[in-house]
Amino acid sequence: MTDDAFQALTVETLPRRLGAVAAVAEKVGGAPQGWKVREVGDGNLNLVFIVEGETGSLVIKQALPYVRLVGDSWPLPLKRSFFEYHALTRQEARAPGAVPKVFHFDEAQALIAMEYLSPHIILRRALIQGQELPRIARDLGLFMARTLFRGSDLCMKARERKADLALFADNVELCDITENLVFTDPYFGAPMNRHTPQLDPLVAELRADRDLRVEAQRMKHLFAANAETLVHGDLHTGSVMVTAQDTRVIDPEFAFYGPMAFDVGMLLANFWMAFFAQRGHETGGSRAGMRAYLLNVIEETWRVFREEFSALWRTERTGMLYHRSLYEEQNDTLGAEQALGHVLHGVWEDMLGFAGVEIHRRILGLAHNADFEDIEDVALRAQCEAAALRFGRHIAVNRRHVTSLGEINQLAQLLDEGRGAPAGRLS
Amino acid sequence: MTDDAFQALTVETLPRRLGAVAAVAEKVGGAPQGWKVREVGDGNLNLVFIVEGETGSLVIKQALPYVRLVGDSWPLPLKRSFFEYHALTRQEARAPGAVPKVFHFDEAQALIAMEYLSPHIILRRALIQGQELPRIARDLGLFMARTLFRGSDLCMKARERKADLALFADNVELCDITENLVFTDPYFGAPMNRHTPQLDPLVAELRADRDLRVEAQRMKHLFAANAETLVHGDLHTGSVMVTAQDTRVIDPEFAFYGPMAFDVGMLLANFWMAFFAQRGHETGGSRAGMRAYLLNVIEETWRVFREEFSALWRTERTGMLYHRSLYEEQNDTLGAEQALGHVLHGVWEDMLGFAGVEIHRRILGLAHNADFEDIEDVALRAQCEAAALRFGRHIAVNRRHVTSLGEINQLAQLLDEGRGAPAGRLS
Numbered sequence: 001m002t003d004d005a006f007q008a009l010t011v012e013t014l015p016r017r018l019g020a021v022a023a024v025a026e027k028v029g030g031a032p033q034g035w036k037v038r039e040v041g042d043g044n045l046n047l048v049f050i051v052e053g054e055t056g057s058l059v060i061k062q063a064l065p066y067v068r069l070v071g072d073s074w075p076l077p078l079k080r081s082f083f084e085y086h087a088l089t090r091q092e093a094r095a096p097g098a099v100p101k102v103f104h105f106d107e108a109q110a111l112i113a114m115e116y117l118s119p120h121i122i123l124r125r126a127l128i129q130g131q132e133l134p135r136i137a138r139d140l141g142l143f144m145a146r147t148l149f150r151g152s153d154l155c156m157k158a159r160e161r162k163a164d165l166a167l168f169a170d171n172v173e174l175c176d177i178t179e180n181l182v183f184t185d186p187y188f189g190a191p192m193n194r195h196t197p198q199l200d201p202l203v204a205e206l207r208a209d210r211d212l213r214v215e216a217q218r219m220k221h222l223f224a225a226n227a228e229t230l231v232h233g234d235l236h237t238g239s240v241m242v243t244a245q246d247t248r249v250i251d252p253e254f255a256f257y258g259p260m261a262f263d264v265g266m267l268l269a270n271f272w273m274a275f276f277a278q279r280g281h282e283t284g285g286s287r288a289g290m291r292a293y294l295l296n297v298i299e300e301t302w303r304v305f306r307e308e309f310s311a312l313w314r315t316e317r318t319g320m321l322y323h324r325s326l327y328e329e330q331n332d333t334l335g336a337e338q339a340l341g342h343v344l345h346g347v348w349e350d351m352l353g354f355a356g357v358e359i360h361r362r363i364l365g366l367a368h369n370a371d372f373e374d375i376e377d378v379a380l381r382a383q384c385e386a387a388a389l390r391f392g393r394h395i396a397v398n399r400r401h402v403t404s405l406g407e408i409n410q411l412a413q414l415l416d417e418g419r420g421a422p423a424g425r426l427s
Numbered sequence: 428m429t430d431d432a433f434q435a436l437t438v439e440t441l442p443r444r445l446g447a448v449a450a451v452a453e454k455v456g457g458a459p460q461g462w463k464v465r466e467v468g469d470g471n472l473n474l475v476f477i478v479e480g481e482t483g484s485l486v487i488k489q490a491l492p493y494v495r496l497v498g499d500s501w502p503l504p505l506k507r508s509f510f511e512y513h514a515l516t517r518q519e520a521r522a523p524g525a526v527p528k529v530f531h532f533d534e535a536q537a538l539i540a541m542e543y544l545s546p547h548i549i550l551r552r553a554l555i556q557g558q559e560l561p562r563i564a565r566d567l568g569l570f571m572a573r574t575l576f577r578g579s580d581l582c583m584k585a586r587e588r589k590a591d592l593a594l595f596a597d598n599v600e601l602c603d604i605t606e607n608l609v610f611t612d613p614y615f616g617a618p619m620n621r622h623t624p625q626l627d628p629l630v631a632e633l634r635a636d637r638d639l640r641v642e643a644q645r646m647k648h649l650f651a652a653n654a655e656t657l658v659h660g661d662l663h664t665g666s667v668m669v670t671a672q673d674t675r676v677i678d679p680e681f682a683f684y685g686p687m688a689f690d691v692g693m694l695l696a697n698f699w700m701a702f703f704a705q706r707g708h709e710t711g712g713s714r715a716g717m718r719a720y721l722l723n724v725i726e727e728t729w730r731v732f733r734e735e736f737s738a739l740w741r742t743e744r745t746g747m748l749y750h751r752s753l754y755e756e757q758n759d760t761l762g763a764e765q766a767l768g769h770v771l772h773g774v775w776e777d778m779l780g781f782a783g784v785e786i787h788r789r790i791l792g793l794a795h796n797a798d799f800e801d802i803e804d805v806a807l808r809a810q811c812e813a814a815a816l817r818f819g820r821h822i823a824v825n826r827r828h829v830t831s832l833g834e835i836n837q838l839a840q841l842l843d844e845g846r847g848a849p850a851g852r853l854s
Contacts, residue, residue, distance in 0.1 A: 152652075153648070153651050153652065158599065158602070158603060158606065158651070159599045159603075162596045162597070162599050162602070163596070163597075163599075165592075165593075165596050165654075166592075166593040166594075166596040166597065167593075169589045169590070169592050169593040169596070170589070170590075170593065172585065172586045172589050172590075175585070175589070176585060176586075179585065179747055180747075184747075184750055184752070184753065187753055188752055188753055188756075188757060190752075207757075208757075210759060210761065210762040210765060211765075213753050213754070213757075213759070213762055214762055214765050214766045214769065217748060217749045217750075217753065217766055218766070218769060220747070220748060221580070221748050221749070221770070224580050224585070224747070224748065225579075225580065225653055225654055225655040226652055226653050226654075227592075227652060227653075227654045227684075228652040257654075320606055320607075320611070320647070320651070321644060321647060321648050321651065322644045322648070323611055323644075325611070325615050325617075326611065326614055326615055326640050326644065327640070329615075330615060330634075330635075330640075332637060332640070334637065335637040335640055335641055338637060338638075338641050339641045339644055339645070342641065342645060343648070
């Protein structure tokens with residue numbers, strides 16, 4: 001074993017091992033043996049330490065060679081830390097301030113030293129608690145527009161995008177997780193699936209639904225084949241940390257070159273799930289206001305995304321696609337706007353498909369959401385989940401025949417009020 | 428300079444330099460100094476030698492570090508030989524017998540020793556001469572279905588496809604040629620463009636055509652972003668060698684991971700151009716029969732492609748997309764057929780877009796086709812080209828509203844007979 005061989009950090013060994021790293025020692029301050037270290041990882045794949053010292057603090061995130069949720073029976077390569085590091089640096093360059101600052105990266109130890117965000121909490125947790133955060137729609141709409149536009153051939157040099165595409169093409173194992181757990185397993189009785197028992201009849205109905213199974217696989221085809229831009233790859237509300245004043249996107253280890261609509265669809269799906277889960281969290285009083293807030297967040301996120309994407313299209317379209325030599329330089333600004341409309345319409349249609357599939361996998365697959373899981377009354381949870389499942393099916397299958405979020409959100413309200421389901425389908 | 432440093436072969440140096448390579452010496456036979464060597468390259472990018480000896484023969488193809496057509500002012504990396512070699516081996520594995528056998532590859536010298544195809548001629552030349560080759564539709568339909576299906580996530584292991592995607596992502600310079608010369612330059616007054624002078628009014632009309640400029644760039648977007656399968660990348664009638672009994676696809680140095688529809692669209696476009704060029708080659712008599720033959724070849728090529736693709740879908744769908752666990756294993760064969768229909772419909776729509784753009788670039792851009800170039804009467808040539816240009820515009824812009832090749836071929840006939848153009852547009 002060389003000095004470089006991977007070793008998982010512990011609260012005890014961390015100060016000694018990282019005290020010698022200048023970037024870490026300077027940021028934390030004081031003698032390493034005096035550092036206060038806590039392990040706070042609650043994810044599935046990694047160790048996360050908060051390190052506090054005399055003058056500062058940071059987070060150490062270290063990948064483990066297996067999926068923590070399942071134990072060492074499911075190995076997962078350490079190189080995902082490499083992809084997370086490279087994604088973070090690109091996201092920071094493309095959407096400054098939207099991700100944690102990175103202080104240090106050690107590839108062999110699969111660890112990243114990054115900014116400790118405090119008093120931030122996970123967005124999913126805030127939404128479950130009923131917090132109406134004022135900035136998330138704007139901040140996340142901007143984040144998506146900036147990273148997705150600037151990582152594509154709309155903006156980058158073709159050579160650089162192709163080199164980056166090749167680099168991230170090696171993130172095979174994490175793509176494989178998405179490919180199987182999101183797009184395939186939920187639609188048949190795969191071994192690791194689970195769902196709330198009361199959903200049995202609806203689950204059987206969905207798994208027998210041919211149009212849905214075809215559409216889910218078409219989304220998988222797009223996910224696997226369309227290497228349009230560097231996507232975050234796991235952009236749900238558990239990958240966002242918030243305060244009322246600040247929004248940060250974390251955990252991009254699933255990053256790869258994929259379709260723009262994937263990030264957008266996954267994020268909006270998680271907002272919709274937060275919406276459908278609210279009825280399960282009304283022990284402290286009605287969540288009607290929170291529901292209205294969430295539907296508004298969905299509309300605003302999409303509007304901000306569209307507006308920023310359009311602004312970038314008009315000012316930073318420096319890549320090889322839809323080049324200005326064909327439009328603006330021919331005095332045809334309208335041609336560029338027409339093309340923009342086509343591109344955004346494509347993102348719209350595909351976003352709905354990815355959103356529908358994301359909702360299904362969170363209720364039928366392996367990795368569930370706290371939004372629903374925290375509802376202790378299982379009959380009530382099943383009601384919330386059933387409405388979300390029906391909603392997901394509708395938007396995935398009908399995505400080409402939906403014109404506005406207003407229309408879809410009305411459907412969401414209808415289903416949430418129990419008016420969209422066949423009578424007696426769920427107890 | 429090391430022994431490995433690239434040196435262009437000559438007729439004189441070839442026997443000495445390749446006589447020591449066992450695979451070459453064995454195939455050719457006899458003493459190298461007795462080999463008969465001819466340089467026959469008529470392409471733009473490479474040296475091509477035919478080597479004949481006592482017991483056999485072969486072709487040596489060597490890349491040059493610049494575009495031969497333009498001279499050394501346009502450098503082009505030797506590594507394209509590496510991509511050609513890797514594409515040839517994959518094509519042979521996926522469509523056995525469809526490409527020349529490879530005997531030897533030398534990466535540093537950028538040379539491939541391969542089967543000498545004789546008495547084969549270039550398909551484009553045969554079609555200009557009016558030869559009705561009986562096998563091309565079937566052979567090329569099968570070649571496309573087999574290589575495009577078997578190189579995608581419909582068939583390959585995801586890990587292997589992603590590794591291969593990364594390998595071919597480095598073929599930047601040749602992709603760049605296609606990206607600029609095919610999709611962008613023809614649609615504005617780019618410096619290297621040229622066209623038959625009589626076309627001036629029509630060219631101005633096409634370059635002012637907003638819908639066309641938008642659609643051409645949408646095709647470019649798809650070309651650049653959709654890494655669906657390993658495409659040949661330059662599958663026109665100049666990349667096919669034929670006899671009445673045999674069809675071989677050559678020159679895959681443009682190979683990369685792109686959309687299936689790109690190869691299909693480029694090939695059919697070149698058949699359509701062969702069709703529109705026939706009126707320029709009637710000095711030896713009417714080409715009415717040849718025109719009917721070519722339209723039939725187009726329909727048959729597409730039909731064979733569809734049939735073979737469908738057969739592979741039913742028997743070799745071993746990749747991660749549209750997995751049998753969701754369809755056949757749920758006793759839902761119809762679901763798999765429904766998905767197949769969607770995939771083929773997508774190829775259909777995109778194929779028409781790529782075909783339209785390919786026709787335009789061959790008449791308006793840098794690299795023209797002998798089909799038209801060989802027509803000495805420039806007024807007649809312009810008439811042929813004008814019909815093709817109008818046809819290309821129609822199929823590219825209306826590709827979502829066309830249902831059959833019968834319908835399009837009828838339009839091609841109408842335009843060819845001079846009935847589709849506004850009166851007086853062309854002299």
